[in-house]
Amino acid sequence: MMNTKLIRKYNVPGPRYTSYPTVPFWNEQEFTTTDWESTLISSFVESYADGISLYIHLPFCESLCTFCGCHKQITKRHDVEVPYIQTVLKEWQLYQDFLPLTPMIREIHLGGGTPTFFSTSNLERLINGILEKAELAEDYQFSFEGHPNNTSKEHLQTLYDLGFRRVSYGVQDYDPQVQFAINRIQPFENVKRVHDWSQEIGYTSVNHDLVFGLPHQTRESIENTIEKTNELRPDRIAFYSYAHVPWMKGNGQRGFDEKDLPKDHEKRALYELGKHMFFENGYREIGMDHFALPSDSLYQAMKARDLHRNFMGYTSGSTKALIGLGMSAISDSWYSFAQNEKKLKDYRQQVEEGNLPVFRGHLLSTEDLLLRENILNIMCRFETEFEGDYPLFEMIKEDLEELVSDGLVHINGRKVTVTKEGIPFVRNICMAFDRKLQESKPRENLFSKTV
Template sequence: MNTSLIQKYNVPGPRYTSYPTVPYWNEEEFTKSAWETTAIRAFNESNLTEGISLYIHLPFCESLCTFCGCNKRITKNHGVEDPYIAAVLKEWNMYCDLLGSRPKIKEIHLGGGTPTFFDPDNLRKLILGIFKSADRCKEWEFSFEGHPNNTSYEHLQTLYELGFRRVSFGVQDYDHQIQVAIHRIQPFENVERVHQWAKEIGYTSIGHDLVFGLPKQTRLSIAETIAKTNLLKPDRLAFYSYAHVPWLKGNGQRGFDESDLPKDEDKRALYNLGKLLFEENGYAEIGMDHFALKSDSLYHSAENKLLHRNFMGYTSSKTKLMIGLGVSSISDSWYAFAQNVKSLEEYYALINANELPVFRGHILNLEDLIIRKHILNIMCQLETSWTDESLRFKELDSVIESLHELVEDELILLSDEGLKVTQEGIPFIRNICMAFDLKMIRNKPETRLFSMTI
């Protein structure tokens, strides 16, 4: 890759799991009642046709991984499981009362934290509790994140019996020195064991999550990690750029020296090597930082232009309404975003007071909806168009003008109808989306908000 382009475009920028991005939400004009109105609207428009999605945040971990930027609570006390599940189910029942009729669930994702911190019987209690007030869509996709060190055969079997067919295992890197630096000691044998269990039980999509740009990571360590990954041949892969954001409150990303982090072209070389090795083993690049075998649903969605992106990342299908349950979860009604409180104590207090635990959000205006569509198109389809009058906005001409530098650098192809991202432009997809980010363009951040784009 052109080193000068990396130096030019490697700037702080969003990952665009939403637009507007969270730092640019208009929290002053947001109200909980306005959020509830949009949730009801989205539910009424789509429940019978496409169903809804649930993201359930399970925040507990037994130890702190120093690469992680997620909301978590570190504890070895498993007595926290029962009260948390009771609170999540009470929150769900509040939403069911609000929506007014029985939801049809198309997608469930259990994230964390560490979902497999929870006992299999408690996960069964959680999912059965959800379906006391809901039905499955005819075609559903239920998935969860499994920690290879504590995911048991019983975890996998229990969730399979409840309809889960997709699991992603957090691998990061197999090099012991790197595992020590990020406080995540996890031998290959542990991953191999849970992967083979999942295949044996019948999971149809097994994913591995890898990270490039970790402390002390080299091209040799990446090559060795990918060689082991290819021995297991997961159906899909997430190959994330390590997001170094130690300034965020409660973040554990200070467990290593920043001089140990590969930067700029050295970091991007890790991705390029990974991409080459994945493609040699039959994987296709999907959107940003994802790869899938051609037998996997993520590949089929990308090929059929059905790929979607939200706070859960890339998904194989879209629902207008996604409800986030649990501490810090974010919900999306298409017309608005709403985030739950981040502390467990406050979450419990609001649930016990029979209040939805939402503390901030954003109601999208017409311009937001148009820009969101363009950014989704770029992130998911690697192209967007403005021939349709409904996709035009007041500042489109100035945005198009700003795209010419990307054309000169051969990152996009631009026409009167729209743009297409070139193969060379895929690593810079976040920068391309930033050209449409009117919220950020109008309000340049004075302090660091985002991780580096490359």
């Protein structure tokens, strides 16, 4: 039974903690592209045998989904594909020019936007161009995001032949009224078709993205959506909380009325219903908002305590260096973060002039690194043991007191453990570790609500 009083109390704006510090608290004034290059070289050399991860942002979509908060370009013109791929490959060459060794790639993820906006020949050109002067780790993992309406069997076969074994489909919801409100019309038959093709071709991990808290969602519509999802039985399910952030510039989240959104405990009830239905169908809860079958590597990583979280969400493996290619992509050397230009024109101009298209970033301090490790532990393992800097831990402990008294956290010495009741509030618990958030107490809207 949900505690509606706690949901009302803790449903406040807060980060999702795909990084620490979170982007609004980056110290951009003390960051330079030279700093980014030097920290990347350090982590690249230190962890060379582990390889690197590449996130490639493919921003184009043919229509705007009004729930989406991603950086995208809406167009039906496919003549944008080749120039964009050429620019991404030039950016990749800029990295190869200063990295001291041939890159060894462990992970590639194609995100968007809509990666399957691109033709199979252009996706092949992109991946072959990336791999041309790189080596592959033995256990490399390639994944991409597919739109059920435009992912063809040729897309799936081409990417499979290039080494891709994971695919994630953006399903969101099957209810026609919800789909109309978010401008994402895709019948169940379309999802089933690409899902079945993926399994037929040999993809070893198929993920479906669902979202709770969308306009017009009800218990009945969520139940119908999850019954259909369970019928297909994907290996993984991401059941995301809808992040309502219409104040963000360029965001499309104004295609429906605020009153159409389920509120507070109503929204959380949709998640709890979904979780119960997943459990009944043999899924296991992974971190926050994720579920997997016991046979999937994400569940196995959780059991082995290898689960990781970065700008792409939860992953079954981790590398110290993650390079983001493409407009708006974010990179992570572990010691610093760097984000590319958000506007396509600015991104392309910087690359054409021979510059890394980084426009902002953050160098992590010793305190940042310590807090990052603890927040990562909380997000991935629901526990952490704080090491070093006793005064800092005392401040965190003080900020956790109310969560302890509400039964959401247990503290034993320096070990902080999230209770079963505290799992829905894991973002709030991480906020107690977030010194930059606690010190700034922002008054303006920065984040979506936590529950």
